[in-house]
Amino acid sequence: MLIAGGGLVGLTTALVLRHHGVDVTLVEKRATTSPQPKARRFHVRSLEIFRELGLAETVHEAARDLADHDCMAVGKTLAEAEQLPPWRPSGAGESMDVSPELPCLVAQNVLEPVLRQAAQDAGADIRFSTALTSFEQDADGVVAELADSGLRASYLVAADGARSPVRSALGIGRSGRGAIGEDSVNVYFRADLADVVRGREFNICQIQHPDAPGGLASVDGRLNWVFMTPGGDVDRDWPALLRTALGVPAPDLEVMSVLPWRPEMLVADRYSSGRVHLAGDAAHVMPPFAAVGANTGIADAHNLGWKLAAVLSGAAAPSLLDSYDAERRPAGWFAADQSSRRATDLTAAPDPTLAHPFVLAAGGFQYPAGAISGGPAEGGEAEPVTEFAPAGRVGTRIPHRWLDTARTKSTVDLAGPGWALAVADDPQRWRPGGIPVHRLDVDFLGAGEGVLIRPDDVVAWRGTDPTAPANVLEKLLHA
Numbered sequence: 001m002l003i004a005g006g007g008l009v010g011l012t013t014a015l016v017l018r019h020h021g022v023d024v025t026l027v028e029k030r031a032t033t034s035p036q037p038k039a040r041r042f043h044v045r046s047l048e049i050f051r052e053l054g055l056a057e058t059v060h061e062a063a064r065d066l067a068d069h070d071c072m073a074v075g076k077t078l079a080e081a082e083q084l085p086p087w088r089p090s091g092a093g094e095s096m097d098v099s100p101e102l103p104c105l106v107a108q109n110v111l112e113p114v115l116r117q118a119a120q121d122a123g124a125d126i127r128f129s130t131a132l133t134s135f136e137q138d139a140d141g142v143v144a145e146l147a148d149s150g151l152r153a154s155y156l157v158a159a160d161g162a163r164s165p166v167r168s169a170l171g172i173g174r175s176g177r178g179a180i181g182e183d184s185v186n187v188y189f190r191a192d193l194a195d196v197v198r199g200r201e202f203n204i205c206q207i208q209h210p211d212a213p214g215g216l217a218s219v220d221g222r223l224n225w226v227f228m229t230p231g232g233d234v235d236r237d238w239p240a241l242l243r244t245a246l247g248v249p250a251p252d253l254e255v256m257s258v259l260p261w262r263p264e265m266l267v268a269d270r271y272s273s274g275r276v277h278l279a280g281d282a283a284h285v286m287p288p289f290a291a292v293g294a295n296t297g298i299a300d301a302h303n304l305g306w307k308l309a310a311v312l313s314g315a316a317a318p319s320l321l322d323s324y325d326a327e328r329r330p331a332g333w334f335a336a337d338q339s340s341r342r343a344t345d346l347t348a349a350p351d352p353t354l355a356h357p358f359v360l361a362a363g364g365f366q367y368p369a370g371a372i373s374g375g376p377a378e379g380g381e382a383e384p385v386t387e388f389a390p391a392g393r394v395g396t397r398i399p400h401r402w403l404d405t406a407r408t409k410s411t412v413d414l415a416g417p418g419w420a421l422a423v424a425d426d427p428q429r430w431r432p433g434g435i436p437v438h439r440l441d442v443d444f445l446g447a448g449e450g451v452l453i454r455p456d457d458v459v460a461w462r463g464t465d466p467t468a469p470a471n472v473l474e475k476l477l478h479a
């Protein structure tokens with residue numbers, strides 16, 4: 001297996017594939033992981049995936065600096081800013097358990113080295129300073145030209161970012177709303193602002209100064225910050241503009257890098273072409289307003305990883321891989337659509353027609369069709385979007401319920417890397433075809449019901465026929 005791109009998504013793909021025992025080589029053209037903080041909010045679904053990979057604690061440890069920075073703030077300058085009250089989505093009572101994991105704020109340039117090390121420790125062949133220069137595919141595999149050598153692989157995952165040379169080489173176009181709003185510049189800078197911020201810690205502080213409008217994002221909450229400001233001009237007097245936005249002298253201020261970027265909503269017209277599959281920004285770009293770009297890419301990796309592993313081991317026919325596009329392309333559209341309709345003004349009232357934030361956070365997009373049986377495309381029940389009401393519907397992630405009083409094991413832990421069958425009655429009644437059966441006493445299972453859970457925690461089937469799971473599995477893997 002070859003992965004092109006060693007950003008968040010390529011590294012996560014390598015980790016998922018190693019989790020399934022697949023040999024993997026990853027090539028990254030840069031010498032280092034991301035120099036820019038970029039994504040910082042990782043939702044519970046991503047943490048659940050890291051949990052399955054045995055990495056959740058490590059990621060939370062990396063996120064420790066921003067553990068108390070969940071609030072937003074608004075002011076003319078940082079010095080004048082006030083913290084907004086902690087925000088709770090509607091319907092989110094104290095008892096609402098969304099996930100066995102908590103979300104976290106950790107900057108991408110802090111997280112990527114953690115993932116790189118973990119992938120290396122897991123036995124992946126990780127090669128930085130190594131570009132994929134070209135590739136060809138035939139019926140048996142992919143022949144890749146690297147900057148310094150060649151390599152033959154069974155499949156290629158293109159996690160090579162928004163400009164994806166692999167996507168271009170395949171001639172795959174993109175559709176969507178295109179540019180959303182103005183070009184922006186992210187200025188990554190260092191200044192000791194610990195005393196200015198203490199007691200009003202924030203994730204993002206909206207700066208309303210007419211000469212320096214933008215969002216100030218915490219990277220470590222003390223020394224490292226990103227200022228996101230509208231306009232495409234990168235040659236401005238950044239130290240002066242930043243001091244205006246901060247409203248304090250900040251004598252030690254040092255600009256580290258300046259990243260121009262354009263908020264865009266574009267989704268690849270195909271996620272797969274033969275033995276090549278697109279994942280992450282190569283497949284979809286979206287504005288960061290819902291903080292789901294990287295999270296959607298991590299979910300791509302989780303979806304694709306078990307399918308590639310099943311095909312490579314002979315447990316599934318190659319046709320299983322067709323479900324990657326059938327599932328993840330609509331999921332990419334959903335995330336990109338939601339992101340591009342969200343406001344940047346932190347003081348604006350939430351739009352009730354948008355997805356409930358927990359739906360986005362819990363990766364709650366329902367696959368209409370794919371490696372599922374009885375999903376919405378076949379008349380199955382549709383999951384609501386504007387409210388958070390997971391119920392174990394086909395094509396959705398299994399709802400989280402704690403399975404022990406110590407709250408150590410969740411329904412989300414039942415599957416992965418293998419399949420699981422959760423049933424409401426006597427497990428002996430079921431003929432699951434070798435899949436482990438778990439008897440559960442949970443509200444979302446009716447009398448005599450069972451749910452077949454895929455390795456990526458998605459409900460593949462639900463019903464009361466005890467012979468159905470084995471037949472469904474055979475059909476999904478060998479259709």
Ligand SMILES: Cc1cc2nc3c(=O)[nH]c(=O)nc-3n(C[C@H](O)[C@H](O)[C@H](O)COP(=O)(O)OP(=O)(O)OC[C@H]3O[C@@H](n4cnc5c(N)ncnc54)[C@H](O)[C@@H]3O)c2cc1C
Pocket residue numbers: 004005006007008009010027028029030034038039040041042108130131132133159160161162165186261279280281282288290291292293294295296297
């Ligand atoms: C300002 C900003 C803020 C954001 N905030 C959030 C947020 O809060 N939450 C969120 O979820 N997302 C956020 N995002 C989006 C997030 O950063 C991206 O979705 C994420 O980086 C995508 O990861 P990726 O691995 O797919 O692509 P990238 O991070 O772009 O990585 C692609 C890698 O491929 C490498 N590469 C390219 N070509 C080749 C080649 N030929 N050979 C080898 N390697 C190659 C590149 O060097 C690069 O390292 C934000 C983005 C921006 C710009």
